[in-house]
Amino acid sequence: MKQAGPARRSETASRLEQGQTKPPERTDHMTSTDTPTQPITRRARILSLIRRAVSMEKIIYANIARAVSRRPAVPIGGKGFRFHTPVLTILWIFIILSAVELVVVDLIVHRWPIPRVIFLVIGIWGLVWMFGLLCGYYMRPHTVGPFGVEIRNGLDLDVPISWDDVHSVAIKKHTYDSKDRIIADGDKEILVVPILSETNIEIVLERPTCATLPGLHPKGGQHNVSVIRLWADDPRSFLDEVRNHI
Numbered sequence: 001m002k003q004a005g006p007a008r009r010s011e012t013a014s015r016l017e018q019g020q021t022k023p024p025e026r027t028d029h030m031t032s033t034d035t036p037t038q039p040i041t042r043r044a045r046i047l048s049l050i051r052r053a054v055s056m057e058k059i060i061y062a063n064i065a066r067a068v069s070r071r072p073a074v075p076i077g078g079k080g081f082r083f084h085t086p087v088l089t090i091l092w093i094f095i096i097l098s099a100v101e102l103v104v105v106d107l108i109v110h111r112w113p114i115p116r117v118i119f120l121v122i123g124i125w126g127l128v129w130m131f132g133l134l135c136g137y138y139m140r141p142h143t144v145g146p147f148g149v150e151i152r153n154g155l156d157l158d159v160p161i162s163w164d165d166v167h168s169v170a171i172k173k174h175t176y177d178s179k180d181r182i183i184a185d186g187d188k189e190i191l192v193v194p195i196l197s198e199t200n201i202e203i204v205l206e207r208p209t210c211a212t213l214p215g216l217h218p219k220g221g222q223h224n225v226s227v228i229r230l231w232a233d234d235p236r237s238f239l240d241e242v243r244n245h246i
Helices: 005-017 042-069 085-109 113-139 235-243
Strands: 079-081 142-145 148-153 157-162 166-175 182-185 188-193 198-213 221-230
Touching (some): 079 235, 182 221, 188 198
Antiparallel strands (some): 079 142, 148 157, 182 188
């Protein structure tokens, strides 16, 4: 059962007065009429892709910087929960293959300076990018803290949920054939954040709550979700930490 709202708000106010941290920015609840109805132009999609690519490039280097300084993106008073175990082996295989490819290509084109420089730049950039992606799994975990849950995945998915919006959290396994993040269940929308097409935690919300996903509608943008399903490597510890707050 959830604690009374006033008690939770009192705890939040106390932490703010102590200057420990501040809650994640919340987006006001939206109704289905807030969903964009105008068609998105090709130009808008191209601009969105460019902006997202630039943003992801910045995040890659930020992930590496966080890894070097050992500063994961976990708010003060919160606890991080990783979700990378099922894909860790795959990531390391890609990183090793990228490093081997860099050496092999250099041996092939070393006679020609200009192509050699071009391939070296591309190869090093690709290797750094893969390493930054790996660092992201370590440095951008799901978090549970005084102000709610932050659900993360990939480089730029970050969905904060306030405790006021959480009805219940449970360990429930689901497997998906579709790659869509938003799944319709009757008149409800479910946000799915899987790892290798599986989730093991289900968060039921008090009411349809706005979640902003990377990209443009319908796969990205704002959606009013009633349930969120995600994967955590240690779901029981995740649930235990949630119990400390609701």
